[in-house]
Each structure stands twice: as C-alpha cells, then as structure tokens.
Amino acid sequence: MSQISQPGHRPVSRPHGVAPSRLARWFWLANHKDAGAAYLVLAAIMFLVGSGLSLVIRSELFAPGIQFVDPAVYNQVVTLHGLIMIFGGIMPAFTGFAVMMLPAMIGAPGMAWARLSGPVFWLLPLAVVLLLSTPWIGGGAPQTGWTMYPPLIMQTGASLPVFIVAVCVTALSGFISSANVFVTLIRRRAPGMALLRMPLFGWTWLVTAFLVMAVMPVLAATMLMLGADRYLATDFFGGPDGSALLYQHLFWTFGHPEVYIMVLPAFGLVSTIIPSFARKRLFGYNSMVYATVSIGFLSFMVWAHHMFTTGLPLPAELFFMFSTMIISVPTGVKVFNWVATMWGGAMTFEAPMLFSTAFVVMFMVGGFSGLMSSLSPVDFQYHDTYFVVAHFHYVLVPGSIFAMTAALYYWMPKWTGVMYSEGLARLHFWWSVVWINVLFFPMHFVGLAGMPRRIADYNTQFTDFNQVISLGAAMFFLGQFLFVYNMGRCLARRGPAALARPWDGARGLEWTLASPWPHESFTQGARVDARELAKPD
Amino acid sequence: MTHLSRHWRVVSAVASVIAMLGVFRPARAAWQMNLGRGVTDLTHQLWTLHMVMLAVCVFIFLGVCVVMAISIGRHRRARGVTPATFDESIGLEIAWTIIPFAILAALAIPGASTLVALADTSDADVTIDVTGHQWLWEYRYPNTGVHFYSRLAADSRRAELGVDGTRPADVSHYLRDVDHPLVVPVNAKVVLNITSSDVIHSWWVPALGGKTDAIPGRTNHKWFTADAIGTYRGQCAELCGRGHAFMPIVVKVVSKADYIAWIKARGGQAPAAGALPDARADGPDYAALARQERLTRSQAMTLGRHVYQAECAACHRNSGAGMPGAGYPALTASPVATGPIARHIDQVIHGKKAMPAFGGQLSDAEIAAVVTYERNALGNAVGDMAAPDEVGARR
Numbered sequence: 002m003s004q005i006s007q008p009g010h011r012p013v014s015r016p017h018g019v020a021p022s023r024l025a026r027w028f029w030l031a032n033h034k035d036a037g038a039a040y041l042v043l044a045a046i047m048f049l050v051g052s053g054l055s056l057v058i059r060s061e062l063f064a065p066g067i068q069f070v071d072p073a074v075y076n077q078v079v080t081l082h083g084l085i086m087i088f089g090g091i092m093p094a095f096t097g098f099a100v101m102m103l104p105a106m107i108g109a110p111g112m113a114w115a116r117l118s119g120p121v122f123w124l125l126p127l128a129v130v131l132l133l134s135t136p137w138i139g140g141g142a143p144q145t146g147w148t149m150y151p152p153l154i155m156q157t158g159a160s161l162p163v164f165i166v167a168v169c170v171t172a173l174s175g176f177i178s179s180a181n182v183f184v185t186l187i188r189r190r191a192p193g194m195a196l197l198r199m200p201l202f203g204w205t206w207l208v209t210a211f212l213v214m215a216v217m218p219v220l221a222a223t224m225l226m227l228g229a230d231r232y233l234a235t236d237f238f239g240g241p242d243g244s245a246l247l248y249q250h251l252f253w254t255f256g257h258p259e260v261y262i263m264v265l266p267a268f269g270l271v272s273t274i275i276p277s278f279a280r281k282r283l284f285g286y287n288s289m290v291y292a293t294v295s296i297g298f299l300s301f302m303v304w305a306h307h308m309f310t311t312g313l314p315l316p317a318e319l320f321f322m323f324s325t326m327i328i329s330v331p332t333g334v335k336v337f338n339w340v341a342t343m344w345g346g347a348m349t350f351e352a353p354m355l356f357s358t359a360f361v362v363m364f365m366v367g368g369f370s371g372l373m374s375s376l377s378p379v380d381f382q383y384h385d386t387y388f389v390v391a392h393f394h395y396v397l398v399p400g401s402i403f404a405m406t407a408a409l410y411y412w413m414p415k416w417t418g419v420m421y422s423e424g425l426a427r428l429h430f431w432w433s434v435v436w437i438n439v440l441f442f443p444m445h446f447v448g449l450a451g452m453p454r455r456i457a458d459y460n461t462q463f464t465d466f467n468q469v470i471s472l473g474a475a476m477f478f479l480g481q482f483l484f485v486y487n488m489g490r491c492l493a494r495r496g497p498a499a500l501a502r503p504w505d506g507a508r509g510l511e512w513t514l515a516s517p518w519p520h521e522s523f524t525q526g527a528r529v530d531a532r533e534l535a536k537p538d
Numbered sequence: 539m540t541h542l543s544r545h546w547r548v549v550s551a552v553a554s555v556i557a558m559l560g561v562f563r564p565a566r567a568a569w570q571m572n573l574g575r576g577v578t579d580l581t582h583q584l585w586t587l588h589m590v591m592l593a594v595c596v597f598i599f600l601g602v603c604v605v606m607a608i609s610i611g612r613h614r615r616a617r618g619v620t621p622a623t624f625d626e627s628i629g630l631e632i633a634w635t636i637i638p639f640a641i642l643a644a645l646a647i648p649g650a651s652t653l654v655a656l657a658d659t660s661d662a663d664v665t666i667d668v669t670g671h672q673w674l675w676e677y678r679y680p681n682t683g684v685h686f687y688s689r690l691a692a693d694s695r696r697a698e699l700g701v702d703g704t705r706p707a708d709v710s711h712y713l714r715d716v717d718h719p720l721v722v723p724v725n726a727k728v729v730l731n732i733t734s735s736d737v738i739h740s741w742w743v744p745a746l747g748g749k750t751d752a753i754p755g756r757t758n759h760k761w762f763t764a765d766a767i768g769t770y771r772g773q774c775a776e777l778c779g780r781g782h783a784f785m786p787i788v789v790k791v792v793s794k795a796d797y798i799a800w801i802k803a804r805g806g807q808a809p810a811a812g813a814l815p816d817a818r819a820d821g822p823d824y825a826a827l828a829r830q831e832r833l834t835r836s837q838a839m840t841l842g843r844h845v846y847q848a849e850c851a852a853c854h855r856n857s858g859a860g861m862p863g864a865g866y867p868a869l870t871a872s873p874v875a876t877g878p879i880a881r882h883i884d885q886v887i888h889g890k891k892a893m894p895a896f897g898g899q900l901s902d903a904e905i906a907a908v909v910t911y912e913r914n915a916l917g918n919a920v921g922d923m924a925a926p927d928e929v930g931a932r933r
Contacts, residue, residue: 065706065713067698073780146777152754153737153779241755245738280615282625288635310740310749310775312758315657319650326642330635337634340606345622347615358610362603369595376645378652379588381748382573385740385775450570451744453775456783458698460714461706465568506621536625 030119032520033111034416037101039122040093047089047129048402052478054082059471065461075457076144077136083147087263088171089129091397094405095266096175099182099206102412105511105518106200108191108527113184117177124174131167135160146455148256151227151238151248165228172217172224179213182206191510193529197290200509200535201283204290205269208297212258212265215301220255223248246311253304261300264396265293267364267404268335271357273509273535274407275339278354279346280506285338286536292331292338299328309380318377325375332368336361351504352426356407359399359434367395370445385455388448394441399434406433409488411507414499417491418517425487432480440473508533576745577766577791582848583652584748589894590853591645598638644892647864648852656747659759662729663814664722670732670739670752670774673781677720684806690784691715698784714771719788722764723797726814729761737779743772743787751776764791765824765844828901831926835910838923842911845904849896850912858916865892870917879922882909883932897933902926 021029030036057078061069070078100118104111112118135142140158143149149168157164186207190199227248229235238248276283283289305313305321313321339361348354370392374380383389414420443466448454452463459467490496502512510533514522531537575585613619669676674689693709696702706712722728732741734752741760742749750760764770774785792800798808827833827841847856853866858875860868869875874882886905889895896905906924913920 066700071780072783076777076780076782079777144777144779150738150777153777156737156779244755245753246756279613280621281623284624285626285631287626288631311751311753312756315654318653318657322649322653323646326646327639329642330638333638334631334635336602338631340602340609341627341630342625343606343609344613345624346609346613347619347621348610348613349615350610358606361606365599365602369599373588373591373595376587376591376649378649378656378748379584379591381656381750382584382588382744384749446569446571449573451574451772453742453773453783455777456773458713458783461712462568462570 028119028123029116030122031111031115033100033104033115033118034518034520036112036118036122037097037099040097040100040125043122043125043129044090044094044097047085047093050133051082051086051090052481054078054085056474056478058082059474061457062459062467063471064468065459065464067458070457072457073141073144074136076146076455077142079146079455080143080149081132081136084132084168085129086397087147087259088168088175089125089132091263091401092171092175093125095206095209095263095401096178096182098202098266098270098405098408100178101416102511103182103185103203103206104189105514105522106509107186107189107194107203108510108523108529109185109189110522110524112181113189114181117181121174121177121181124170128167128170128174131163131170135164135167138163148252149224149227150252151230151245154227155231155239161231162228165224168224169221172221175213176217179210179217183210183214186210191523191527191529194534197287198534198536200269201272201286201289201293202266202269205265205272205293208293209262209265212262212297212300216255216258216262219251220259223251223255226251246308249308249311250304253307254301256307257304258297258300260393260396261296264364264401265296267360267401268293270404270408270411271339271360272335274353274357274411275342275361277411277504277507278351278357279343279348281342281346282508282537283338283535284341284344285334288334289338292334295331296328299324299331303328306375306377306380309377310384322375322377326372329368329372329375336365336368347506351410351423352421352430353407353411353504355427355430356403356410359430360403360407363395363399363403363437366442367392367397367400370395383448385453386448387444387452387454390454391441391444391448394444398441399437403433406484411504412511413488413491414503415511415514415516415518417494418499418515419491419494419496420499420503421487421491421496425483429480429483429487432483433477436473436477436480438473440470440477443469443473508535574744576747577764577768577770578746578762579765579847579851580652580655580762581745581747583655583852586849586852586894587645587648587652590648590892593894594641594645644864644866647861648866651855651861652852659729659761661727662761663726664728664809666720666722666728666730668730668732668741668752670734670736670741670778670785672736672779673774673785675716675720675741675785675787676735679801679806682801682806682809684801684804686718686804688716688718688720688788690786691717694786695784711771713783714773714786714788716786716788719769719790721790721792721797721800723794723814724764724767724791726794727761727763729759731757731759733757738776739774739778739785740776741772741787742775743770743789745770746772746789749775764789767791767793827907828904830903833903833907833910833926835923838907838910839914840907841904842907842909843915845900845908846911846915849900850908853893858912858918869912875912875916875918876920879909879913879920879924880932882913883924883929887929887933902929902933905929 030039061075138160142160143154143157143164145154186203226237230237230239238245272283303321303325305317306325374383410426447463447466452459499516501516510527573585573588575582665680667678667680674687676687678685694713694715697704697706697709697712732750732752734754739752740749741752746762750758768791770789772787774782794814801808822840824841824844827837854860854869858869860866874885886909887897903926906926906929909924
C-alpha cells in the first residue's frame with residue numbers, strides 16, 4: 002500500500018514546483034508544520050501576556066484596599082485576561098497542535114485547504130492587537146469580564162467597536178480553521194485509517210471543530226447585535242422588558258460549547274500520551290469516541306446552568322440542572338478509561354506522562370466542583386464566587402494547559418530531533434504541580450466563605466487565603482521559565498539527538514517519520530501499519 | 539454489607555472533618571473554608587445538600603486516586619512487569635456508566651425538591667422592593683411608606699481611599715457595612731422583589747440564601763425566613779462596573795417589636811399587629827434550648843421539629859415520607875424510628891450509608907429532641923423520649 006499516489010494528496014506547500022519566498026511561505030503557511038508552529042508561537046506569547054494580566058489581578062488582591070490599579074482598570078484587566086487566555090492562548094494552542102500533528106497522525110501531507118491556513122492564522126494576531134489596544138482607546142476596554150454582558154458593556158466608550166471587531170475576527174478565524182481541520186480529518190486520512198481507527202486526538206478534534214463551527218457564528222452575531230444596539234438604534238438587549246437576558250442566552254449558547262472546545266482536545270492529547278507510557282493500548286477506544294460525541298451533543302443543552310440566578314422559570318431550572326448532571330457521566334467514563342489504560346501497563350514517568358497523570362487527577366477536581374455547581378439550588382450560593390473561579394481554572398490550567406505541556410514534551414523531540422532535559426522537566430513538573438494547587442485550591446475556600454469573583458477589593462476576612470493564592474500565582478509563573486528554557490534548548494538544537502521513536506511505547510504514524518521530521522511528509526501517501534493504529538482491527 | 543457501610547463511614551467522617559474545619563471556627567472567620575449554614579431552613583437544606591454532594595465527590599475522587607496510586611505503584615516498567623494486552627471490558631464500561639447515573643439521580647431528587655421550595659414566594663409576611671443602582675441599593679417597603687437608600691459605610695470608603703491613613707484593618711466590616719441596613723422581623727417570610735435601574739446586579743447575603751440577579755426591566759423574586767436575630771452581611775455578586783466591590787448589603791433581623799418600632803422611627807406606617815405572624819413572631823429561642831441539659835416533652839418536640847426541618851427534611855421530607863426511589867427511606871413507621879431508641883440515637887450520631895453523621899454538628903439536646911420528634915410525629919406515636927444525657931452517653 003506504500004507510496005500510492007492518492008487523489009488529493011498532492012504536494013501542497015510548493016505550488017507550481019517553485020520554492021516560495023520566505024515572505025510567501027510565512028504568509029500562506031501552506032506547510033502544516035509552519036502553520037502549526039505559527040499558532041503555537043502566538044499562543045505562547047499570549048499565555049505570557051494573559052499570565053501577566055493575571056499577575057496584575059493577584060497583586061491587587063494581595064491585600065485589602067486599593068494598591069496598584071483603579072477598580073475600573075482592574076475590571077478591564079479581568080476582561081482582557083479572560084479573552085486573551087481563551088482566544089489568544091488556549092484556542093490557538095489547540096489549533097496549533099491540530100494543524101501541526103493531525104496531518105502527520107492521519108498520514109496526510111498537509112491540511113485540506115493548505116493555503117487557507119496562513120490568511121486565517123494572521124487574522125488572530127490582528128484581533129489580539131486590536132483587543133490589547135482597547136484599554137488605550139477613549140474610556141478604556143469593557144469592564145465586563147470575558148462574558149461581555151449588556152447593559153454594562155454599553156457603558157464602554159469609543160473602544161467598543163474595536164472590541165466587537167476583534168471578537169468577531171477571532172470568531173471568523175476560529176470558524177475557518179476548524180472547518181479546515183474538520184475537512185482534513187474527514188477527507189485526508191490515509192487509506193486504511195478508518196474513522197474508528199483514527200488517533201483519539203483526531204476524534205476529539207473532529208467534535209471540537211464541529212462545536213466551533215456551530216457556535217462561532219452565534220458569538221459573532223451576538224457581538225454584531227451589541228454593535229447594532231449601539232450604532233443602529235436597535236434594541237436587542239436594551240429593551241424595557243428585561244431583554245438583557247436574551248444576550249445571556251445567546252452568549253452561553255456559544256459559551257458553553259466553548260467550554261468543551263477548550264477541553265476536548267486536551268482529552269485527545271492525554272488519550273494519546275497515557276497509552277504510550279503505559280505501553281498498552283487505550284482502554285475503551287470506542288467508548289471514548291462515544292463519550293466525546295455525547296459530550297459534544299450535550300454541550301448544546303446545558304447553557305442556562307450559567308444563568309441559574311437570573312430568575313429562570315422553575316421548569317428551566319430543573320431541566321438545566323438534570324442535563325448538566327448527565328454530562329458528568331460521559332466525562333466520568335473518560336477518567337475511568339484513562340485509569341484502566343494505566344492499569345496493568347508497564348509505566349514509566351517521563352515528563353509527558355507526569356503531566357498527563359496530573360491532568361487526570363486535577364481535571365477531576367475541576368470536574369467535581371462542576372458537578373457540585375450543577376445542583377441548581379446550591380449553585381445559588383456558589384455562583385459568581387471564587388468557588389466557580391477555582392472550578393474553571395482547575396479545568397483549564399491543570400486541565401487543558403497541563404495537557405498541552407505534556408504534548409509539547411511528547412512531540413518536541415519529533416519536531417526538533419533533540420531531547421529536552423528530563424531532569425529540568427521533572428523539576429518543572431513538581432514545581433508546577435505544587436504551586437498550581439497553592440494557587441487555585443484555596444479559591445474554593447474563599448468562594449465558599451462568600452467572596453464574589455471579579456471584585457477589585459475585599460473584606461479583611463478573605464485576606465489570608467488571598468495572600469496564599471497570590472504567592473502561588475507568582476511561584477507557578479516563575480516556574481514556567483524552566484519550561485521555556487527547556488523547550489528553547491530543543492529549538493536551538495542543543496541536547497542529545499532524539500530517536501525517530503523516542504518513546505518506545507508510542508504508536509502513531511508521526512513516529513514513522515525521522516527525527517527531526519522532514520519539512521514535507523507523507524507527500525506520496527502514508528503506509529498505515531496496523532501496529533500504529535489507535536485501535537487495531 | 540459491612541464493607542459497604544465502612545465506606546459510608548469514611549464518607550461521613552470526611553464530610554464531618556470538612557464540616558468542622560469550615561464551620562466550627564467562628565472565632566477565626568479569616569480562615570473560613572466552607573459554606574456557612576445560614577439562618578433559614580432553606581440555607582440549612584442547601585448546606586446539607588452541599589455537604590452530601592461534597593462527600594460523594596470526595597469519595598469518588600479518592601476512590602479513583604487510590605486505584606491510580608495502586609497502579610502507579612505496581613504497574614511500572616521498573617518492576618519488570620510485562621504490559622497487559624486488554625483494552626476493553628464491556629461489563630466494566632457499562633458499570634461505570636450506569637452507577638454514576640444512579641448516584642446522580644439520587645442527588646437530583648432532593649436538589650429538585652429544594653429548588654421547588656426556593657421558588658415558592660407566596661404568602662409573604664413582609665414584602666420589600668429592592669432596586670440595584672450603580673453602586674448602591676434602594677429599599678422600599680410598599681405597605682408602610684418606608685423608603686431609603688443603602689450605601690457603603692463612610693469609614694469603609696475612607697479606608698478604601700486611604701483617607702487620613704485609614705487602613706482596611708482599622709474599620710469594622712470593611713466593605714461589608716452600610717449607612718442604612720435593611721431591617722426585617724425574625725421568623726417572618728420576607729419576599730424581595732428585585733430589579734435594577736441600570737446594569738445587572740445581584741443581591742446576595744449568604745446567611746439568608748443564594749443570589750438573585752437584579753436585571754433592568756425585569757423583577758426577580760427571592761424569599762427567606764430568618765430564624766435568628768442578628769446582622770447578616772453580603773454584597774453585590776454580579777460585576778456591575780467600577781464600584782462593584784463597593785455596594786454591600788447588610789440585613790438586620792430584629793424582633794417583631796423592634797421591627798415595628800423601626801418602621802415608626804422611619805416615619806412609616808407600622809403594620810397592624812396581626813399582619814405579622816404572632817405565633818412565630820419572636821419564636822422559641824432554639825439556641826438556648828439546644829444548650830439545655832434537660833428538655834420537657836413540649837420543648838423536645840419544638841426543638842426537634844426545628845432540627846428536623848433544617849437537617850433531615852431535605853432527604854426524609856417534611857412529612858417523613860422520605861424518597862424511597864432515591865434511596866432515602868421513609869421515617870414514618872420505619873424500623874429505626876419505631877424500634878429501640880438506642881439504635882435510633884446511634885444512627886443520628888454516627889450516620890449510616892448516605893446519611894451523614896450528625897454527632898459532630900448537633901448538641902446532645904438537639905439530637906435528643908430530633909429523635910423524640912421523629913418517634914412522636916411524622917405519623918409515629920412511639921411515646922418514648924430521648925434525654926440529652928442519654929445521647930451524651932452514647933457518643
């Protein structure tokens with residue numbers, strides 16, 4: 002089956018057989034490795050910016066009283082921290098992993114719409130620059146947090162249209178890049194790679210891409226309705242009949258699937274890494290696929306659990322409570338399957354496995370606080386407190402971001418041909434795992450004790466825990482430079498050479514390539530060996 | 539069976555430890571780690587739901603962690619093991635889909651019934667219109683003509699701005715104090731009609747229950763019946779702009795007489811004497827009863843009913859009918875509530891299966907009272923009584 006020329010598997014990065022100029026290469030990003038790298042670099046920069054914003058928050062909250070920033074500025078920092086982390090960090094990072102790895106994992110030479118990658122990618126830095134410019138435009142950025150609720154957002158000054166355009170541009174970029182991933186996964190799998198044989202990262206991205214395509218138009222439309230209310234004298238969200246609530250329904254129609262957009266790819270990464278280091282196939286591949294699809298489906302039916310305190314009618318409260326509780330069933334299946342994958346294996350704990358194991362444990366913490374919040378009557382107490390802040394940060398930081406960290410350690414040897422320093426990586430792991438809990442765990446306590454989220458200043462009873470939290474934030478942040486240094490060494494090609502398959506238990510077509518992998522791969526189609534499949538026949 | 543009940547003992551022990559960490563340290567509010575129990579029947583119910591859910595989550599979490607830890611200990615290459623080759627087990631996969639589903643169903647039912655109770659805003663004794671503004675609260679008592687605004691207290695404001703070197707630690711209740719608190723009578727059903735004039739706010743006093751959003755153009759309703767006189771503090775819980783952290787809520791729960799006096803002092807028309815529920819007006823002093831070493835039968839039944847509604851009714855229902863379908867048995871004619879009294883007392887102290895151990899949270903008098911109540915109400919008429927010293931002896 003090797004070297005079969007397949008329709009649609011033409012070499013993509015050199016149209017007309019001419020080497021592109023450097024400018025053209027980085028504009029079109031037609032090579033999926035270039036495109037993936039561009040996304041990951043952008044995400045890395047944005048994680049740094051977003052973390053910087055969070056350090057402003059943690060500095061201000063180190064003690065009661067206003068010390069560093071005016072509450073109005075504080076609110077803007079809160080808004081930008083959320084948006085930058087979500088639209089600048091997590092989503093581009095997962096897109097980066099998808100564009101970088103999925104073609105290689107399914108034996109394709111590149112993305113389906115190769116030359117669309119570049120223009121779509123470059124929308125993101127544009128959007129981010131617009132977003133980050135809003136604090137300096139008359140009146141500053143919206144003070145609403147990332148949820149951008151009206152009527153409050155209508156009090157934003159001249160930056161509102163810039164802000165709306167920025168969010169719409171990220172939505173557009175996300176939509177097209179996800180469509181590209183979706184089509185690639187459907188159309189470009191090498192012969193022999195049936196859908197139900199594909200690596201689970203492909204499956205989780207297939208569902209993620211579907212969710213992104215479904216909800217980004219909702220986000221963009223909602224933003225445009227805000228703009229119309231401001232500039233076209235419409236009254237979508239400003240009417241006298243409480244129609245501000247309409248915004249919340251629309252926003253969370255986007256916002257809840259968005260939660261899964263930010264975590265499903267992490268499930269895929271961890272489901273790829275744990276089997277490699279357990280030297281055992283993923284347990285329950287089929288049920289993992291079904292669980293992923295059910296989570297994607299259910300994610301459209303739970304949006305109003307973000308709105309339990311808005312005065313929903315009783316039947317709606319009941320419906321959204323039940324539907325939210327049910328979503329924990331497929332999520333539980335995933336966790337149990339990961340543990341069952343480890344069970345009976347011959348495990349080693351290199352950095353990717355360490356971070357994946359920590360992911361499973363700490364994602365559970367975030368999952369359980371989510372389950373607690375699903376109980377609507379009790380959520381009346383949890384809602385809009387630090388308990389919720391703890392909940393979603395556990396899901397996103399030791400959840401999604403730990404999965405990405407694991408994936409970078411896992412694939413960096415393939416990309417650069419150089420092994421990272423395992424000693425430094427272990428130090429990075431233990432440092433991170435300790436401080437991340439110092440950072441986020443006490444948020445449960447202050448939240449339950451009654452500290453609302455998004456406040457610039459607090460009652461003195463919350464001081465002690467907030468100081469612990471701020472300390473954790475600073476230490477966790479500092480520790481990440483170990484990671485930056487370790488990855489930087491690989492990128493500078495300093496370190497021992499990596500084998501083509503540096504992890505002896507790893508399966509997947511990407512490991513059949515040399516290390517570092519060639520700039521062009523699988524241009525003549527891939528040979529799919531059953532041993533490399535996530536699920537054998 | 540013993541195996542199972544040992545597990546549940548672990549669950550309730552964990553719940554009790556967490557409860558003790560969080561709740562029984564009023565002197566050190568600074569390190570409060572858990573939800574407070576509040577001062578209404580509903581907040582007690584919420585608290586119980588919260589603790590049961592927390593215990594279930596901690597139990598499953600620890601269970602998964604233990605299995606994983608065993609695996610990490612045993613199944614590593616360094617021990618020279620050969621990896622197993624299994625990669626599925628239909629039985630296991632079905633089990634860990636069905637069992638969580640059943641656990642969730644058992645939790646959803648009491649959750650739903652509490653939700654129904656939260657939504658019942660009928661039969662108000664006192665109605666107050668609440669309007670959120672950037673950044674203060676407006677209160678209007680429609681039938682009395684009393685109307686006022688409630689703003690951040692001046693000394694908190696000075697400390698926030700650092701005027702004359704005032705620091706947050708120098709003022710009492712920094713950012714949780716107002717110039718004019720809301721005043722309501724104890725043991726009366728207070729219904730709040732909550733709205734906003736500008737952006738969305740959220741009215742929240744944790745001890746009186748959850749949040750209710752104040753949304754312009756819309757009126758949301760919230761009710762509470764505070765069962766203890768005192769001052770309860772909270773704040774706006776929905777980001778509402780620059781002053782979001784600076785619009786606290788203070789509610790003073792006072793006796794019926796003090797409430798009427800306050801209305802008059804504010805130039806309002808006091809409600810007729812019969813407008814507030816007399817029987818409940820100043821209520822029995824449950825806290826004093828809970829400390830007594832001896833209880834008369836009527837004291838035991840009064841305190842017992844109070845404890846029952848706060849701690850037991852979320853699962854066993856007000857009527858004692860329980861929710862057998864969800865695994866919460868009826869108390870009416872139950873073997874425990876009509877059998878030997880010692881076994882009944884033990885179960886309340888130590889818990890059983892899904893039932894938490896109440897020994898750590900309830901006083902001897904409260905346990906004696908609730909046992910007496912369960913045996914002589916809810917359709918039971920055993921006739922005997924538990925005494926506080928008997929409870930003390932069985933701890």
